Amino acid sequence: MALAIPATGALVAAAPAMAAPGTGTTTPSATTPTVKPVLFFGSRGEAVKAIQAQLQVNADGIFGPATLSAVKSFQRSNGLYADGIVGKLTWAKLAAATTPTTPTTPTTPTTPTTPTTCSANTTTLRFGSTHALVKVLQSKLGVEVDGIFGRATRAGVVSFQAQNGLYADGIVGKLTWAKLGCSTTTPTTPTPPTVPTTPATPPTVPTTPTTPTTPAPSATAAQIIAYAKTFQGVPYVWGGSTPSGFDCSGFVSYVFKQYGITMPRVSAQQQAYFPSTTNPQPGDLLFYGYPAYHVAIYLGDGMMIDAPHPGSTVGVRAIYGKPSSYARVLR
DSSP, X not given: OEEEOOTTSOOEEEOOOXXXXXXXXXXXXXXXXXXXXXXXXXXXXXXXXXXXXXXXXXXXXXXXXXXXXXXXXXXXXXXXXXXXXXXXXXXXXXXXXXXXXXXXXXXXXXXXXXXXXXXXXXXXXXXXXXXXXXXXXXXXXXXOOXXXXXXXXXXXXXXXXXXXXXXXXXXXXXXHHHHTTOBOOOOOOOOOOOOOOOOOOOOOOOOOOOXXXXXXXXXXXXXXXXXXXXXXXXXXXXXXXXXXXXXHHHHHHHHHHTTTOOOOSSHHHHHHHSOEESSOOTXXXXXXXXXXXXXXXXXXXXXXXXXXXXXXXXXXXXXXXXXXXXXXXXX
C-alpha cells in the first residue's frame, strides 16, 4: 500500500487500484466500430465492448485488468509493442483478425504525393498543445480530431512512437513527424563562405570552476526525468499505475519500467529495495516516512516530481519538509 500526502498534511492511504468485475452476461458480436478511439486502462464505452468481444473477455465496456492483459497478449502475438494501448496499429490488427481476406483485382499503383500539411520541421507538439497542427496529428493517428492535445492523443502518440522504434515520450518532434509521413526535406539557403578572421587574442587563464550545487543528471537520468514530466496533469488515482491515473508509487514504478528498471509496487517496499544515499542526484528517489508513505523522483536543486494526493495531478514542485531518505536507482 502506498500512502500519499494530502494538501492539508494529513496522511492518506493509497489503496491498490481494483477494477470492478463486469456484470454483463451477454457478449456482443466482435465487430469493429466505425469510430476507433485510442483506448487504454480506464476507458469505457461501446468501443471497449467491441474489443472485449473480439478478445473473448467479459464485454462490460470497462477497460480493466482482464482487458489490459488480453490486449497485451494480442499485441505480442501479432508482433506489436505490448503497451496495452489500443491505437491505430492495434485497431488495424484487430480488424484484420475478424475480416476474411478475399482476392482483389490489383490496382495500378499511384505515385505517392508529398505531404503538404506538415514537414519534419513542423512545430513540436506536446500534452496541452492547441496548435492548428494538433488536428493534423490526430487525423494521422486515427484519434478524435478535436484540436486539443489531451490524454487520448498523448496515448496515441506514445503507442505510435513505441511501434515505430522511437523514444516513447509522447512529444511530437522532428523524428515523430517524419515517421507520420511528413516531408523530411526542406530547401536550404546556401551560406556564403566564411572569411578568415584575424587570430584572436590568446585566451585568458581560465578561472577555477565552482562546484555545482547539484550534479548534472546522467544521460539516462535526463531521459527518465524528461519522460516523467510528460505526465504532468495526469490525475492522482488511488492504486493507479497507468497514464489514465497514478498514485505516488505507481507513477514512479511506471516511469522507470519504461527504461527496463523494475521495482516493487509500493513506496515502503521501494525504499527497502534500493540502496540509500546521502548524496542525492537527479533521477534518485526521495521518500517521506520510514517505512515510506510517499515517494517522488528527485530532479535536483530542491525540486521533485510526484503524484501527491487525491484531487491533485502529477507535477513538478519544491521539496517540502525534510525527506526521510533518498535511494539510488541508476548505478
